[in-house]
Amino acid sequence: MQSLPLVSRTAQAIQETPRGDLAVMLTGGGARAAYQAGCIKGLARHFPHLQIQIITGVSAGAINAMFLAARRGSLAQKADELAEMWGELHCSNIWHFSLKSLIPFRSALASVFWRKKWSRPHGVVDTAPLTELLYRIYDGEPGKAIKGVKDNLEEGWLKAVALMTMNYSTGQSVRWFQGRDIEMWSGANRRSVAAELTVEHVMASSALPFLFPAIEIGREWHGDGGIRLASPLSPAVHLGATRIIAMSTGYQRTVEEANAPDVTGYPPAAQIMGQLMNAVFLDVIDEDVARLQRMNELLRNTPVQDRGGFKPIELLVLRPTIDPGKLAAEYEEHLPRDLKLLTRAMGAKETDSADFVSMLMFEPHYTRRLIEAGEADVASRLGEIRQFLGEPMPHAVGL
Secondary structure, rough: OOOOOOOOOOOHHHHHHHOOEEEEEOOOOOOHHHHHHHHHHHHHHOOOOOOEEEEEEEOOOHHHHHHHOOOOOHHHHHHHHHHHHHEEEEEEHHHHOOOHHOOOHHHHHHHHHHOOOOOOOOOOEEEEHHHHHHHHHOOOOOOOOOOOHHHHHHOOOOOOEEEEEEEEOOOOEEEEEEEEOOOOOOOOOEEEEEEEOOOHHHHOOOOOOOOOOEEEEEOOEEEOOOOOOOOOOOHHHHOOOEEEEOOOOOOOOHHHHOOOOOOOOOOOOHHHHHHHHHHHHHHHHHHHHHHHHHHHHHHHHHHHOOOOOOOOOEEEOOOOOHHHHHHHHHHHHHHHHHHHHHHOOOOOOOOOHHHHHHHHOOOOOHHHHHHHHHHHHHHHHHHHHHHHOOOOOOOOOOO
16 A cells, blocks of 8 residues: 655755744544554654644544643653553543434424423533543643643744634634734635634534534534535644644555445445545545645746745655554444444444444554554655655664
């Protein structure tokens, strides 16, 4: 499996302009975000002095983004702590779930007795355990800014951090950012908001639609930021990044793999849900990478004086070289009983690629494999990463 090439030609970009701020962009994918913890651990091991000035995250990637932005210590310390957290997770650390929450009668009652506080469920699962976990790892309090972000900004270790949510009331993609010397930007379907980030912002960004309840921020309800995020790389660019490491949790299939069906006969609900989640949360990064590729090529073929101030953006994409969906199918038996009954009722055992299940597989058997995969993928591309970061190649010994 070949990974995406560097979008920009690093050597040429260095000659054109001084190297600027480095950003890490973390995509969503539910439990697949454990792979990002492995990538970060691999980078910290081989590049212990790496400085990441800008951090952006969406969906489950927002959890990792805030961890990097808020925790104190070296990158290696943060990486070890993040990997340890993911490697010890269980579904019970993320939600409370019961098949009773799916009973249609409850929704029917909600329509009739809409004034009853108990009548309308806000999500399939109760994410109170995840909220408690995030308060603990960020040292946060309800409704209050996460102090570690401000400390890291003041000490110069961090320039900016941004999390993305979806405003269910307006349909806008909202980019929440906290940082130094940041200019506002907005559009018809997106807006940027300067804020002191809280656990609620992280919870909102990672609130998978229908499954997780929406989160109230101010007087508005927000959900998963990946829903309408057409350009996941743009927040990092707007925050001033000239180099971006994008950590995707999506597996890039070969042509042969893409042409091979994962299911025979009529597709079960689990197959359809998996394809839907891939389209919303995983495929969009590939489209944005392709756009940036074309833009970079256009800029390189344009004289500097005619570029209107635009410069090529150096980009490195890290993604799993193993299929997280097929890997999840191997560990499906480790899901909690009620959740396993639900996924099997949806036909999860009828498809060869359990993409839907992979996003819910918050179990150590699975997350530890993804962490190992992330570390291995970084190790396999050290030469390319060294070139991207502008670090000298190690001298050969014994030649």
